[in-house]
Amino acid sequence: ARAADTAVVVVATTERVESEGFDRRDLRLPGRQDDLVRAVAAANPNTVVIVNSGSPVELPWREEVAAVLLSWFPGQEGGAALADVLTGAHEPGGRLPTTWGSLSDAPVTRVAPADGELPYTEGVFIGYRAWDKAGATPSYAFGHGLGYTDWTYESIEVDGRTATIRVRNSGERAGREVVQVYLAPTEQDSARPARWLAGFAGVEAGPGESVEAVVELPRRAFEVWDETANSWAFVKGSYEIQAGRSIADRRLASGITV
Incomplete structure (x- = not known):
């Protein structure tokens, strides 16, 4: 990584931690992927991180890398599309439909029922509305996105x-x-x-x-x-x-x- 002009690191979630069939236990990337990014970024300041995930994850190293690109779960043509974006042939023009931050700062986290009931005491204050009400600053706000x-x-x-x-x-x-x-x-x-x-x-x-x-x-x-x-x-x-x-x-x- 130190000898390269630019280092590209791809990190991801898997079906073991992210699914529509169960709640997530945390917002961390599985395994030692955070350690990997930090090690590469320490060796090369021109490190670009590609995040393959279907929902928010914590990115504790985001200030240590040159760029972060969210690719979601791109499918079989994801590699070709990613190459076009990284080489500048196409601009990454998407915007976040969710708020990205740490679980400890998230204003709404209760997902476990008590005695068979889960009251929605937050009312309409979910997602970006909850972050706005709490006055908390997330890593990346709802609607955020950069281009070229x-x-x-x-x-x-x-x-x-x-x-x-x-x-x-x-x-x-x-x-x-x-x-x-x-x-x-x-x-x-x-x-x-x-x-x-x-x-x-x-x-x-x-x-x-x-x-x-x-x-x-x-x-x-x-x-x-x-x-x-x-x-x-x-x-x-x-x-x-x-x-x-x-x-x-x-x-x-x-x-x-x-």
């Missing part, structure tokens, strides 16, 4: 329930950006999250080019479940429309009253 270029968020306009966000590719090569729009009620209610994902749109642009992302805000984004009526209820009021690269990287904001 940079993006500048220039403006946001809201017309009815349509948000138009103009972004500019401020890097040196063509790329793809996923513009995310979060809805935040102006009047906070402890029973509702501070903000939630209302929509997103993918856009592509060349170096220096500007492009508009148009995101429709569906009626469902403004609704809550009414247990008495046993149906969805539209919540009127003032909301802030927040646009950005992830829930933790919101760049622009505008207002809306419905």
Whole structure:
């Protein structure tokens, strides 16, 4: 590894620790894979780690390596796709649909029933909503993702329930950006999250080019479940429309009253 220009380390979970049929005991990579990454990174600062997993894992060495690429479970053409990404032929343009952090920091971890019951005391505060409420900082926030270029968020306009966000590719090569729009009620209610994902749109642009992302805000984004009526209820009021690269990287904001 020390003699190589770049070291590529592939780590993974297996069916023994990750399955749809049972709960996970921890979020660690199995075996001594963390030790392997640390040893290679100590020998070569240009270490790229490929993570093959179907759900979040702890990455305690993430600050010690040059790059981390999440490939999920890619299938039989995964090798060819990975080669294209590593050589720069294609950009890794995905965004995280989950929050990645340590199990000790995770706000919701109870999965074992007591006396045959498992009460959902967290209510709607699961996933990124729970992390946001707890004020905890994960390793990688919901919606996070990098590529091979940079993006500048220039403006946001809201017309009815349509948000138009103009972004500019401020890097040196063509790329793809996923513009995310979060809805935040102006009047906070402890029973509702501070903000939630209302929509997103993918856009592509060349170096220096500007492009508009148009995101429709569906009626469902403004609704809550009414247990008495046993149906969805539209919540009127003032909301802030927040646009950005992830829930933790919101760049622009505008207002809306419905």
